[in-house]
Amino acid sequence: MNRPQRALQHGLATCLCCHQLVELPAGGRCQCPRCGARVHGRIDGSLMLTWALTITGALLLLPANILPVMTVIYLASGEPSTIISGVMQLYHAGLWGIALIVFVASIAVPVMKLVGLALLLVQIQFRLPLIPRQAMKLYRVVSGIGRWSLLDLFMISILVALVDMGAIAQVAAGPGSTAFATVVVVTMLAARSFDPRLIWDVYDQRQSVNTENDKKGVAGNG
Amino acid sequence: MQHGRDKTPTHWQRACHECDLLLTGRLAPPGQKLLCPRCNATLHRNAKNSIRYTAALSLTGLVLFIPTASLPLLHFSIFAFGAENTLVNGVLSLFDAGYIWLSTLVLFCSVLAPLGKFLLLAFICWGSGWAFLDRPVGAAVRWYQHLKEWGMLDVYMLGILVALIKMSDLGKMEVEPGLYCFVAMMLVANLTTLSFDPQAVWDRMGRRRERRLRAAGAGESS
Numbered sequence: 022m023n024r025p026q027r028a029l030q031h032g033l034a035t036c037l038c039c040h041q042l043v044e045l046p047a048g049g050r051c052q053c054p055r056c057g058a059r060v061h062g063r064i065d066g067s068l069m070l071t072w073a074l075t076i077t078g079a080l081l082l083l084p085a086n087i088l089p090v091m092t093v094i095y096l097a098s099g100e101p102s103t104i105i106s107g108v109m110q111l112y113h114a115g116l117w118g119i120a121l122i123v124f125v126a127s128i129a130v131p132v133m134k135l136v137g138l139a140l141l142l143v144q145i146q147f148r149l150p151l152i153p154r155q156a157m158k159l160y161r162v163v164s165g166i167g168r169w170s171l172l173d174l175f176m177i178s179i180l181v182a183l184v185d186m187g188a189i190a191q192v193a194a195g196p197g198s199t200a201f202a203t204v205v206v207v208t209m210l211a212a213r214s215f216d217p218r219l220i221w222d223v224y225d226q227r228q229s230v231n232t233e234n235d236k237k238g239v240a241g242n243g
Numbered sequence: 244m245q246h247g248r249d250k251t252p253t254h255w256q257r258a259c260h261e262c263d264l265l266l267t268g269r270l271a272p273p274g275q276k277l278l279c280p281r282c283n284a285t286l287h288r289n290a291k292n293s294i295r296y297t298a299a300l301s302l303t304g305l306v307l308f309i310p311t312a313s314l315p316l317l318h319f320s321i322f323a324f325g326a327e328n329t330l331v332n333g334v335l336s337l338f339d340a341g342y343i344w345l346s347t348l349v350l351f352c353s354v355l356a357p358l359g360k361f362l363l364l365a366f367i368c369w370g371s372g373w374a375f376l377d378r379p380v381g382a383a384v385r386w387y388q389h390l391k392e393w394g395m396l397d398v399y400m401l402g403i404l405v406a407l408i409k410m411s412d413l414g415k416m417e418v419e420p421g422l423y424c425f426v427a428m429m430l431v432a433n434l435t436t437l438s439f440d441p442q443a444v445w446d447r448m449g450r451r452r453e454r455r456l457r458a459a460g461a462g463e464s465s
């Protein structure tokens with residue numbers, strides 16, 4: 022059977038920075054001759070690092086959603102709002118378009134990212150049967166959307182400066198925003214440290230085991 | 244010089260950075276994309292006149308950065324009281340309120356990373372014409388790749404829109420000239436990202452090295 026040729030089997034690796042094809046020395050890592058980045062067959066400790074960052078992100082998601090992120094004080098009244106209550110306020114004010122944007126950016130995206138990463142990690146860790154095209158799609162979504170979560174924090178930093186009129190109106194940040202900022206950074210780093218080539222490693226390994234079993238089955242019958 | 248020649252009859256030119264598939268094609272034709280046949284990753288996007296456009300765009304971005312960072316973006320007023328926001332004064336008030344980590348992140352993603360990207364690209368485009376700058380330019384390309392996803396002007400733009408709509412029923416919101424500069428800078432930043440093709444820089448360096456070798460050879464033979 023004509024199986025796809027992969028770089029690591031031939032002792033080659035691609036530089037993740039400049040995409041130069043490099044011959045790996047015995048140690049399995051070297052410096053890219055073209056851009057000077059470190060080159061390794063697979064990202065070092067990718068699984069462990071991504072697991073650690075994903076779990077950290079999931080744990081931090083709790084304080085990020087329970088603690089208030091922002092307080093709008095208008096005419097000496099106002100109470101701290103969390104991310105969810107901020108979305109609800111927008112929805113009740115009839116601004117459902119904006120409410121949807123904020124909901125997607127600050128609730129749906131982080132949760133989707135963490136769940137997506139966990140799914141990929143479980144599939145690779147336990148070498149489950151996977152459909153590589155689907156897994157790649159998931160990986161690309163997960164690594165592409167993360168940055169939009171910072172929307173809420175940018176909005177807070179704009180409002181803090183903009184609504185600053187002492188007793189009449191004031192916006193103050195809350196401790197939840199720190200936790201949320203950390204969630205965003207941690208999940209972005211998690212997506213970075215995940216090596217999609219591991220998906221194909223698992224897939225190829227399963228394929229080769231299957232074909233061997235088929236051969237054995239044929240031999241046994243014959 | 245070529246890699247993996249001794250082991251395989253084919254000259255592998257490139258390995259997919261997302262699935263490790265070895266490929267014989269190296270570059271996309273001008274103005275087109277080269278996709279991985281196995282996982283559909285974009286291996287190379289060949290932008291026309293990449294270096295020239297990127298140089299012009301990054302200089303435009305740097306020029307636009309000055310008014311964007313100094314002029315106010317929005318003006319908000321309730322009764323006779325008003326306040327303005329610039330790119331940095333929100334960060335400063337967050338910092339004063341003790342949110343050091345949050346304000347650093349916002350500053351990094353909305354000011355430092357975009358500025359750094361423009362500076363690095365301007366340096367790369369200018370420096371790739373000089374032989375003695377080969378190493379620093381290689382390092383600059385590497386830093387640019389790391390910095391790329393942290394420049395979030397587009398997310399910040401959405402943050403401005405959400406803030407604008409959210410506060411519109413509380414008081415009067417006015418758009419200041421800085422915002423127009425900001426929008427222009429955001430567009431230029433996105434165009435710069437699209438037009439920059441690191442492969443063009445490597446090719447330029449490679450051509451120069453070849454020319455020098457040939458000149459040295461001609462000098463010896465005469």
Ligand SMILES: [Zn+2]
Nearest residue numbers: 036039053056
């Ligand atoms: Zn490299």
Ligand SMILES: [Zn+2]
Nearest residue numbers: 259262279282
């Ligand atoms: Zn691929």
